[in-house]
Amino acid sequence: MTEILLGAYVFILAIVVGFEVIGRVPSMLHTPLMSGTNAIHGVVLVGGILVLGQAHTITTQIIGLAAVLLGSLNVFGGFVVTDRMLKMFHARPRDQR
Amino acid sequence: MSASAAIGVAYLVASLTFIIGLRMLSSPVTANRGNRVAAAGMTIALIATLLTPGLANYGLIAAGIIVGGAIGAGSARKVRMTAMPQMVAIFNGMGGGAAALVSSLEFVHRTSGGGTLQTGQAFTIALGAAIGSVSFAGSLIAFAKLQEIMKGNALQFQWTKIASGLLVVAVLALVVVITLGTDTIPVLIALLAVAVILGLVLVIPIGGADMPVVISLMNSLTGLAAALTGFVLNNELLIVAGALVGASGTLLTRLMARAMNRPLSNVLFGSFGATVTGGGELPAGATVREISVDDAAVLMSYSQRVVIVPGYGLAVAQAQHQVRELADILSSRGVQVKYAIHPVAGRMPGHMNVLLAEADVPYSEVYEMDAINGEFPSTDVVLVVGANDITNPAARSDPSSPIYGMPILNVDEAQHIIVLKRSMRPGFAGIDNPLYYNPRTAMLFGDAKDSLQKLVAAAKTVAMPRERRTRSGEPEVVQR
Numbered sequence: 001m002t003e004i005l006l007g008a009y010v011f012i013l014a015i016v017v018g019f020e021v022i023g024r025v026p027s028m029l030h031t032p033l034m035s036g037t038n039a040i041h042g043v044v045l046v047g048g049i050l051v052l053g054q055a056h057t058i059t060t061q062i063i064g065l066a067a068v069l070l071g072s073l074n075v076f077g078g079f080v081v082t083d084r085m086l087k088m089f090h091a092r093p094r095d096q097r
Numbered sequence: 098m099s100a101s102a103a104i105g106v107a108y109l110v111a112s113l114t115f116i117i118g119l120r121m122l123s124s125p126v127t128a129n130r131g132n133r134v135a136a137a138g139m140t141i142a143l144i145a146t147l148l149t150p151g152l153a154n155y156g157l158i159a160a161g162i163i164v165g166g167a168i169g170a171g172s173a174r175k176v177r178m179t180a181m182p183q184m185v186a187i188f189n190g191m192g193g194g195a196a197a198l199v200s201s202l203e204f205v206h207r208t209s210g211g212g213t214l215q216t217g218q219a220f221t222i223a224l225g226a227a228i229g230s231v232s233f234a235g236s237l238i239a240f241a242k243l244q245e246i247m248k249g250n251a252l253q254f255q256w257t258k259i260a261s262g263l264l265v266v267a268v269l270a271l272v273v274v275i276t277l278g279t280d281t282i283p284v285l286i287a288l289l290a291v292a293v294i295l296g297l298v299l300v301i302p303i304g305g306a307d308m309p310v311v312i313s314l315m316n317s318l319t320g321l322a323a324a325l326t327g328f329v330l331n332n333e334l335l336i337v338a339g340a341l342v343g344a345s346g347t348l349l350t351r352l353m354a355r356a357m358n359r360p361l362s363n364v365l366f367g368s369f370g371a372t373v374t375g376g377g378e379l380p381a382g383a384t385v386r387e388i389s390v391d392d393a394a395v396l397m398s399y400s401q402r403v404v405i406v407p408g409y410g411l412a413v414a415q416a417q418h419q420v421r422e423l424a425d426i427l428s429s430r431g432v433q434v435k436y437a438i439h440p441v442a443g444r445m446p447g448h449m450n451v452l453l454a455e456a457d458v459p460y461s462e463v464y465e466m467d468a469i470n471g472e473f474p475s476t477d478v479v480l481v482v483g484a485n486d487i488t489n490p491a492a493r494s495d496p497s498s499p500i501y502g503m504p505i506l507n508v509d510e511a512q513h514i515i516v517l518k519r520s521m522r523p524g525f526a527g528i529d530n531p532l533y534y535n536p537r538t539a540m541l542f543g544d545a546k547d548s549l550q551k552l553v554a555a556a557k558t559v560a561m562p563r564e565r566r567t568r569s570g571e572p573e574v575v576q577r
Contacts, residue, residue: 003331004221004328006333007327007328007331007333007336009339010333010336010337010340011327011328011336011339012325012340013342014112014336014337014340014341015103015213015340015343015344016160017116017341017344018119018340018341018342018343018344018345019344019348021116021119021120021123021341022119022341022344022345022348023101023348024120024123025119025122025123026123026124026548027352027438027446027450027465028125028438028450028460028463028465029125029128029131029174029445029447029450030349030445030446030447030450031123031181031185031446031448031450031451032122032128032132032451033119033122033343033345033348033349033445033446033447033448034185034312034313034346034445034446034447035181035184035185035188036119036131036132036135036190037119037316037320037341037342037345037346038185038189038192038316038342039132039135039136039139039188039317040115040118040119040135040139040336040338040341040342041189041192041196041316041319041320041323041339041342042139042188042192042195043111043115043139043142043192043196043323043334043335043338043339044192044196044199044322044323044326044335044339045143045162045195046143046146046155046332046334046335047147047195047196047199047261047291047323047326047327047332048161048163048198048199049143049146049147049152049158049334050146050152050330050332051199051202051206052154052157052158052205052329052434053149053151053152053153053154053155053158054151054153054163054206055154055202055206056153056154059205060202060205060206061154061157061204063149063198063201063202064154064157064198064202064459065157065160065161066194066198067161067193067194067195067198067199067202067409068157068158068162068165068195069161069164069165069193070165070191070194070195070198071159071165071168071191071192071195072162072163072164072165072166073165073166073168073169073188073191074169074188074189074191074192074195075139075143075166075169076165076166076167076169076170076173077168077169077170077172077173077184077188077191078169078173078188079132079135079139080137080169080170080173080174080180081173081176081184081188083129083130083132083133083136084173084174085178085181085451085454086125086128086129086132087129088178088228088451088454088455088457089125089128089129089454089460090454090457090459090460091125091126091459091460091461092195092459092461097436
């Protein structure tokens with residue numbers, strides 16, 4: 001039970017930090033915010049690696065592989081697409097920079 | 098330092114980079130570096146995870162990461178900016194699906210060989226699997242609607258409300274059953290199945306115009322599911338990351354719902370636009386005035402201030418570059434051009450800003466609704482490109498209108514309004530727009546990109562007098 005309680009501490013504090021930090025993101029950056037946080041929740045790939053690393057039957061290996069596959073799609077796709085978007089935001093037109 | 102302590106430190110560093118990365122998103126100047134900081138943290142976390150002692154199946158893990166990473170990065174590199182909402186929706190669904198699978202697999206691992214789950218573990222596993230599945234299915238439907246594989250319009254079936262209500266109850270009941278100790282695989286499969294159906298039934302009736310809310314909500318659900326897998330695996334990194342995303346999604350969901358002046362429950366179950374009942378009665382004898390391309394070009398060229406209002410139609414027509422071209426010509430003639438963005442313009446929060454950024458419009462020329470609404474009375478021409486409901490004055494004046502109370506861009510206060518529109522078909526909300534019958538409004542019918550190209554060509558040929566303005570600042574009478 002203490003582990004769950006510890007998790008709850010971390011969870012609640014992170015939520016508070018999240019509200020504080022994300023409340024400052026201007027609406028112009030809301031799409032990159034969304035795709036960037038999207039990439040961050042791809043961290044579930046860590047979970048996928050851990051469970052696939054313990055899978056010993058064909059069925060569990062398939063499920064674990066699917067989790068790693070989906071998680072990787074999420075992480076790599078999310079960061080790349082956010083990077084692409086954010087590179088486009090400029091304060092001045094290109095020829096004046 | 099033991100291996101597990103080193104891994105723990107790596108996770109702590111990664112958690113910090115996520116927070117710092119998001120913090121750097123508060124300004125467009127630092128935003129890109131922020132995203133890279135978070136990506137670096139993710140890399141550290143993944144390397145640390147791979148070094149966990151006792152892992153098997155390295156071949157499979159590598160295969161999954163390489164194939165998934167290649168597909169993800171490849172499609173992310175190719176996707177058009179106009180298709181960004183569906184891209185985010187599908188990545189979000191992948192994350193939700195991964196979270197559900199991780200929880201399910203941990204369930205299998207811990208219950209195999211006669212093991213049982215502790216109450217707390219059973220609860221977090223069941224809830225994580227359920228929320229991940231809802232997000233997976235809901236995001237895929239959102240993707241299908243945005244990609245127009247499925248019809249994007251709102252559907253209104255009485256049974257979907259009842260069905261979603263029953264499905265929510267069923268999901269909760271199965272979570273309780275698992276938590277109370279019936280941790281068998283058939284019950285888990287039933288839970289996953291019911292949760293997937295709930296995700297489908299929840300999003301299928303929702304129309305395209307409400308997608309900014311749906312995508313934000315699904316984002317927050319996937320964050321929550323990821324955090325729950327963190328509880329399952331006793332992994333604080335997953336808890337922190339999931340909580341951050343959950344907070345972000347929740348904030349955006351609230352923001353979007355507020356920008357539509359509708360509570361979330363109404364977005365989910367109100368099926369906006371499917372049941373249009375009266376409202377927006379037009380005055381008798383209201384007529385629509387059309388304007389020619391040449392007249393519109395002259396009117397704008399001889400203005401002092403022009404505000405461009407982009408909407409989803411701009412994205413559909415992929416006309417962001419043409420808009421910029423027109424703005425450049427107008428600017429070169431001394432016209433001050435600004436862009437006005439409504440919070441729910443487009444299909445996801447901030448969609449229009451990304452499209453304008455792609456067309457190299459500097460963000461200093463792009464204004465939020467509250468920042469520009471006071472300027473419309475002193476604006477000579479507003480050019481509305483593929484936007485409808487967010488400019489509908491009925492939201493201000495007609496209590497019987499379904500969008501009454503929604504904050505809008507007050508474009509009707511400008512001296513002239515030019516609306517680029519395909520036809521007189523009502524917008525996604527299915528509501529007539531009195532703006533189009535305003536005597537100061539002129540319609541330019543046609544595909545937005547096509548009309549803009551013609552406007553660009555026409556504006557180039559508009560003859561400008563050397564001293565183009567009278568002292569009073571009024572545009573001169575046009576001699577043609």
